Amino acid sequence: MTKRSDEYFQTLGNELGLDVQPDDEGSCLVAVDGGFGVTMHGNDEAGRMEMSAVVADELPEDAGYSDVLDLLSMSLGPLFDAPGVGRDPESGAIVLYALFPFETTTPADFAEAVPQFIDRVRGLADRLAALKNKE
Numbered sequence: 001m002t003k004r005s006d007e008y009f010q011t012l013g014n015e016l017g018l019d020v021q022p023d024d025e026g027s028c029l030v031a032v033d034g035g036f037g038v039t040m041h042g043n044d045e046a047g048r049m050e051m052s053a054v055v056a057d058e059l060p061e062d063a064g065y066s067d068v069l070d071l072l073s074m075s076l077g078p079l080f081d082a083p084g085v086g087r088d089p090e091s092g093a094i095v096l097y098a099l100f101p102f103e104t105t106t107p108a109d110f111a112e113a114v115p116q117f118i119d120r121v122r123g124l125a126d127r128l129a130a131l132k133n134k135e
Helices: 004-016 065-075 107-133
Strands: 027-032 036-043 048-056 084-087 094-101
Touching: 004 036, 004 107, 027 107, 036 107, 048 107, 065 084, 094 107
Parallel strands: none
Antiparallel strands: 027 036, 036 048, 048 094, 084 094
16 A cells, blocks of 8 residues: 655655655655654654654753754744754754645645655754754
């Protein structure tokens, strides 16, 4: 049985010139230059595509008040059709994520959003790494 998310993965693969194949759970890890990976998940039950990436193993201890305010502002991103940020309660990792509902996002929209998401991951990872290097 074909899942709706299959079309999103296929369009992304065509756009990237790669064979993008999700695993049995509907997830695909894309390795990106710089040593991080972006996980894409086709959540057909929820009716959406999901992307996430760890941008830091933990919040740097020297993160200032303004840095934390910026992260808190980003946490509301999904309310405004933008990526959000959160802290994984088990590992403490800082994760950037984005949700793409099938109802409002075409496969082409999703394929276009992936490189933009990767750029945001790089930017936030670099910003948090710079804070950690200040320690």
